[in-house]
Amino acid sequence: MTDSAGEPLIRARDLWRTFEGGRVEALRGANLAIPEGSFVAVAGPSGCGKSTLLQLIGNLDRPTSGEVYFRSRALGEIPDAAAFRARTVGFIFQSFHLLPTLTALENVPIPMFEMPWPSWERRRRAADLLRAVDLGERLHHLPSALSGGERQRVAIARSLANEPQLLLADEPTGNLDSESAARILDLLKSLHASRGMTLVVVTHDPAVAGFARRILRMSDGRIVSDAPREEAGP
Amino acid sequence: MNFLTVVLKNLLRRRARSLLTLLGIAIGIAAVVALTSVAWGFEKSWERTYAARDTDLIVTKITSQSPMPAPFAETRKAEILSLPRVEQATGLLSDLVSIEEAPAVLVFGWELDGFLWEHLSLVEGRWPAGDGENSVVLGVVAADVLKKSVGSTVTIETGDFVVCGTFDSGAFVENGAAIMALPQLQRITENEGKVTFLNVRLAPGTTPGEAEAVRAMIRERFPGMRAFAAGEVAQNNTAIQAAKAMSWATSLLALVVGAVGVMNTVLMSVFERTHEIGILLAIGWKRSRIVRLILYESMALSFLGGAAGIGLGVLAVALLQLAPLTRGKVEGEIGPALFALALAIALALGVLGGLYPAYRSSRMHPSEALRYE
Numbered sequence: 001m002t003d004s005a006g007e008p009l010i011r012a013r014d015l016w017r018t019f020e021g022g023r024v025e026a027l028r029g030a031n032l033a034i035p036e037g038s039f040v041a042v043a044g045p046s047g048c049g050k051s052t053l054l055q056l057i058g059n060l061d062r063p064t065s066g067e068v069y070f071r072s073r074a075l076g077e078i079p080d081a082a083a084f085r086a087r088t089v090g091f092i093f094q095s096f097h098l099l100p101t102l103t104a105l106e107n108v109p110i111p112m113f114e115m116p117w118p119s120w121e122r123r124r125r126a127a128d129l130l131r132a133v134d135l136g137e138r139l140h141h142l143p144s145a146l147s148g149g150e151r152q153r154v155a156i157a158r159s160l161a162n163e164p165q166l167l168l169a170d171e172p173t174g175n176l177d178s179e180s181a182a183r184i185l186d187l188l189k190s191l192h193a194s195r196g197m198t199l200v201v202v203t204h205d206p207a208v209a210g211f212a213r214r215i216l217r218m219s220d221g222r223i224v225s226d227a228p229r230e231e232a233g234p
Numbered sequence: 235m236n237f238l239t240v241v242l243k244n245l246l247r248r249r250a251r252s253l254l255t256l257l258g259i260a261i262g263i264a265a266v267v268a269l270t271s272v273a274w275g276f277e278k279s280w281e282r283t284y285a286a287r288d289t290d291l292i293v294t295k296i297t298s299q300s301p302m303p304a305p306f307a308e309t310r311k312a313e314i315l316s317l318p319r320v321e322q323a324t325g326l327l328s329d330l331v332s333i334e335e336a337p338a339v340l341v342f343g344w345e346l347d348g349f350l351w352e353h354l355s356l357v358e359g360r361w362p363a364g365d366g367e368n369s370v371v372l373g374v375v376a377a378d379v380l381k382k383s384v385g386s387t388v389t390i391e392t393g394d395f396v397v398c399g400t401f402d403s404g405a406f407v408e409n410g411a412a413i414m415a416l417p418q419l420q421r422i423t424e425n426e427g428k429v430t431f432l433n434v435r436l437a438p439g440t441t442p443g444e445a446e447a448v449r450a451m452i453r454e455r456f457p458g459m460r461a462f463a464a465g466e467v468a469q470n471n472t473a474i475q476a477a478k479a480m481s482w483a484t485s486l487l488a489l490v491v492g493a494v495g496v497m498n499t500v501l502m503s504v505f506e507r508t509h510e511i512g513i514l515l516a517i518g519w520k521r522s523r524i525v526r527l528i529l530y531e532s533m534a535l536s537f538l539g540g541a542a543g544i545g546l547g548v549l550a551v552a553l554l555q556l557a558p559l560t561r562g563k564v565e566g567e568i569g570p571a572l573f574a575l576a577l578a579i580a581l582a583l584g585v586l587g588g589l590y591p592a593y594r595s596s597r598m599h600p601s602e603a604l605r606y607e
Binding site: 055058060061080082083084085086087089091093097098099100101102105106109110111113114119122123126142158162 | 235239243247248510513517518520521523600
């Protein structure tokens with residue numbers, strides 16, 4: 001596996017994750033290093049373990065064995081996993097995962113409750129983020145009144161709420177039509193360029209992976225290739 | 235947006251679920267309010283009765299746990315009158331008897347020259363003229379319930395009595411009762427020469443210590459007899475205690491049903507929102523904040539349900555007071571104490587009902603909860 005010079009932002013060592021008492025092996029000894037500021041796609045067919053890998057990197061789940069390090073610190077040693085997720089990681093999911101009872105402007109500040117910002121500051125930041133994803137006209141709409149692409153843009157705005165250093169996107173265009181998908185990918189690309197955050201996108205779609213600078217290919221719970229986009233192949 | 239706004243929006247934007255939960259809690263609390271109000275009203279009503287009679291001590295015979303006191307010889311009155319500080323004493327017999335269609339009406343037999351009559355005001359007609367007269371006076375509520383007026387005849391147990399007057403008392407219990415001369419009630423209940431209570435007035439200026447000494451003397455000299463201060467009688471009355479116990483037992487049942495209802499609804503909402511809780515955990519909410527979210531929601535519902543339940547309970551008591559079967563027998567005691575009790579119970583239900591679901595939600599693992607659809 002390849003690595004960039006200097007200490008990577010994320011490093012995973014021999015990650016195993018099994019379910020059902022070991023009968024299902026989702027990850028089988030994955031190793032990786034992701035430098036700060038990179039845009040990485042994790043590609044592979046459904047069920048190859050890429051979403052599991054993303055959850056372990058984001059500290060949403062714990063490995064059966066092995067460890068994930070964030071700036072050399074083992075995630076297992078971080079006492080407050082929730083605070084780590086709130087302050088350091090932004091998540092974007094395939095199914096958007098917005099709270100159905102809250103409007104766009106109310107969904108975006110939800111992660112900000114863990115930050116020491118007053119209510120008016122949270123609201124201002126949320127409105128700014130929604131304008132940044134071109135939803136200034138949809139602030140007071142409930143998710144049910146938004147299109148799929150708009151919902152995903154709300155979710156992206158929410159993922160940026162606490163200015164995370166790491167943005168993790170799990171099939172962010174999986175539920176979108178091609179036009180909305182292209183718009184979301186452009187948005188992610190421009191956010192990555194303008195904010196300089198590290199972006200890891202999990203996808204089974206080669207077109208989506210094509211947007212990243214580096215592609216990790218997975219198969220059967222293992223990372224089988226790790227190469228810059230030009231060399232990654234189809 | 236602050237944390238409480240999230241709680242509020244969750245409730246307001248799931249109106250059907252919130253309203254159904256609220257209704258369940260309201261019904262439970264309404265039952266508690268109505269039953270407790272009636273039990274307290276029953277006790278208060280007796281307290282007012284004794285206060286209205288301006289009686290210092292009530293002498294009665296302690297028996298086994300019969301709801302009505304046991305009759306004793308009215309000759310005891312002379313012995314009581316001979317005690318120091320005792321100025322007046324008057325005997326009365328009371329019984330619950332059926333009067334025509336009404337199954338249980340409180341009937342008093344009073345000495346015609348006793349002081350008990352002083353606090354009644356005649357509304358119509360006259361008072362009974364003599365011990366031998368087959369006449370009765372009816373409280374205003376009793377006259378209304380029995381549909382009798384002055385000049386009507388009422389059949390009490392086996393005898394016919396002419397309604398010679400109607401009266402108003404400050405006490406609800408007496409307004410729902412019939413009063414006749416003591417010997418008449420002694421005759422029809424086959425208690426000749428017996429009374430159930432002696433009402434005693436002590437000399438003006440009697441100190442509480444001296445009154446206590448008189449009570450002790452009665453206990454000592456007349457085994458089996460007890461003297462209560464007027465306010466204590468209601469608290470020691472077996473019928474009242476039984477009514478209170480029954481109302482508390484029923485209230486407790488209503489509470490258990492209410493608590494299970496709240497817990498079930500909150501638990502269902504937690505199951506229903508497993509995925510949502512997963513999202514909150516994933517984006518960095520602390521477990522303690524999620525516990526607070528669930529608890530605040532259930533407490534808000536319980537508080538509102540409690541308030542609605544108080545309204546429903548008050549309405550139920552008003553209907554009971556008007557319903558033909560219970561009119562004249564029920565008087566609700568409604569006030570801030572009852573409202574505070576009902577709201578405290580509702581809030582306790584909210585905390586108890588939300589506790590397990592909140593605990594359960596806090597144990598969820600974010601990646602598992604996110605997979606849950």
